[in-house]
Amino acid sequence: MRVLVIEDDAMLGKALVQALEDADMSVDWVRDGRLGEEAVAVGGHGFVLLDIGLPGRSGLEILRSLRLAGDKRPILMITARDELDDRVAGLDLGADDYLVKPFEVKELLARMRAVLRRHGGQAVSILGTSEVELDLSSHEVTYRGHREVLPAREFALMQALLDRPGTILSRTQLEEKLYGWGEEVESNAVDVLIHYVRRKFDKDIIRNIRGAGWMVPK
Template sequence: MRVLVAEDDEMIGASLVQALEGAGWSADWVRTGPLAQSALADGGYTCVLLDLGLPAQDGTEVLRCARQRGDTTPVIVLTARDRLDDRVLGLDLGADDYLRKPFELRELLARMRAVVRRRDGSAHSLIGSGALQLDLSTREVFVNGRREALTAREFALLHALLERPGAILSREQLENRIYGWGEEVTSNAIDVLIHGMRRKLGAEVIRNVRGLGWRVLAA
């Protein structure tokens, strides 16, 4: 899954990107408020990690503008600010969670999974229904009761499809959810990924709609 890191501190930003990619996330990193606004407007993110003290435009203004234009991407505020008023303001502006620096990576990852679950309308780690369920905490899929492990990109692709069961997602939409900036994406990367997943999970799990894209069937 793809996450936007909006952090101006070079050391923190680089460490976050490295840790997130090691945990299977695809991370894009911006260092200013306007760049965060632009990246959010482009879309495709599962979650945003937002520092309040961004240069050129404060993180609170980035969050305010995103929510005003109807962007519902889950946002976790990461900040050294510890005043109650700052926390209340961030939450009232539409932040989904608030984590004070310094923090442990395990806690951050757990909070990211939690806000994604809430966005998906689930109180637990499983999304999907019927014969196909995806576990957000273990990155495993259950197909007709059979458990299968997924690679990071397989997980990101299936999660994107299960967010909107029955909806057709185009090649571009899937690429935007799986790959970060600067990653080389070949023209048939999605086809190869889906071919491998069909061999693993069954040919009927992911359906192709010729000329439009792919979907999973609604339960």
């Protein structure tokens, strides 16, 4: 999963990037509210970690703009402010959850998983169809009874496809979900990942729609 971190504190920002990358996520980090708003508009991020007290434009203003524009992606607010009014303001504007600094990385990751489950309508940390299941906590994929723990990028590929089974994703859309800014992406990178996943399971686990992209059937 590709995550956008909008946080002006250098020490916390670096720690968040490291923690999320250690959890096999692709991370982009900006330290200014206006740059953060531009980064969100570019798209491709499956989750946003948003600080409230930002230079240029506050996190609450960014959140308000996103929700008014109909953007429904998961957003977790992170802030040093612990007053009740701040928490209420963020939640009322459409934040999915709220963490007060300082916090433990384990709690952050657990809250992110919980938000993703709510967005996917899942009672447990599972995405899937009648044939494919993906466990968000263990990185296991099960297909027709065969189970494998996938490396980070292959897991991210399957998560992107299983977020909306039956939806065709183009090469560009998959690259946006799998790779962060500044990462060099080979022209056949997506094809290679799909090949690896198919080799572990079966070619039918990911269907190619000629001229359009790839999908996991419902």
